[in-house]
């Protein structure tokens with residue numbers, strides 16, 4: 001056992017754990033970040049080049065958090081000296097009376113977020129190579145864009161270390177002993193800290209089982225599909241093609257979203273916001289492709305400039321809660337164990353604000369956002385693992 005007692009141990013070096021560790025070290029807390037795989041890796045939820053950042057949400061509380069998150073991302077860019085955000089705008093589409101479209105429009109307008117409403121007759125002047133479905137409306141959240149995910153992780157982990165933080169990768173946590181000083185064991189040793197933050201993504205319940213509880217989390221494998229442009233450049237980020245998001249349309253009851261061609265030249269990323277349940281340690285055995293069939297129909301009908309067969313298919317994991325809202329809370333029995341989990345396929349853009357909130361919880365401060373939507377008690381009976 002190391003004789004050092006850390007202020008905080010963070011388990012999991014995805015975006016949430018890396019941000020949490022960073023805010024601890026930046027505030028002079030002795031912090032250890034433990035990661036089961038060697039970094040960087042592509043077996044969790046935070047890998048890959050790009051994620052969408054947006055304020056277009058159906059709930060005001062997410063918008064409030066995003067207002068701060070944009071500022072924190074800008075600070076991180078400055079501190080790291082690396083571009084992490086590129087503004088592209090986000091095209092939101094759906095039937096005017098559809099629940100998703102109308103809720104997003106209301107939140108954006110009520111909060112005076114810069115938004116452009118696109119009239120049907122001028123739609124293709126602004127967004128070429130896209131067929132707006134009959135009966136659907138469109139708006140653009142103009143400050144939305146792309147976050148460079150892999151660069152963000154690398155920058156955060158570098159900044160964390162420059163503030164004195166310690167990363168031990170390739171060290172899987174195999175035991176947690178709660179107490180006023182928490183002991184965490186791995187194959188290589190044991191470590192102690194005054195507080196513990198669990199940000200283990202799809203493996204959250206495996207870790208919580210050491211503390212006598214489980215959350216109602218479901219892990220799904222998402223097929224991350226890239227589609228080839230018929231005319232090179234037609235959906236390219238350099239030609240200002242936007243990200244998009246569409247729900248309540250004819251063939252889907254879930255969101256289909258896309259990001260302009262960027263990381264793989266000539267290939268646009270278009271994905272379905274739903275996958276099939278999987279064990280995170282056996283994701284490659286989950287071979288369901290029904291989401292790809294939905295996407296093929298969508299691409300053929302709405303994006304005529306793309307070949308309607310994916311050119312590249314990668315994979316990523318979602319960790320879903322029953323209501324798709326996050327878990328940001330203290331452990332119900334051990335107040336110095338903090339849980340950040342269930343990011344339900346939309347957590348990356350919140351990384352800095354979530355890292356700051358988990359830091360506040362772990363150091364006993366009043367959180368700077370209203371955390372009632374994220375409490376564990378909202379799940380009527382958190383399942384006991386005992």
Ligand SMILES: Cc1cc2nc3c(=O)[nH]c(=O)nc-3n(C[C@H](O)[C@H](O)[C@H](O)COP(=O)(O)OP(=O)(O)OC[C@H]3O[C@@H](n4cnc5c(N)ncnc54)[C@H](O)[C@@H]3O)c2cc1C
Pocket residue numbers: 011012013014015016017034035036037043044045046047050051052053171172173174199200201202203204207222223224271315316317318340341343344345346347348349350
């Ligand atoms: C295809 C796809 C598209 C997405 N698009 C967007 C988007 O456009 N915008 C957006 O905001 N969000 C998006 N998301 C969601 C976002 O990427 C996730 O919410 C976020 O990455 C979750 O991060 P995390 O840190 O909670 O989990 P992870 O990244 O999975 O990190 C958890 C870490 O914990 C480690 N770990 C687990 N168990 C142990 C252990 N026992 N010991 C040590 N380490 C352990 C894991 O190895 C892993 O590195 C998308 C996700 C996917 C899959």
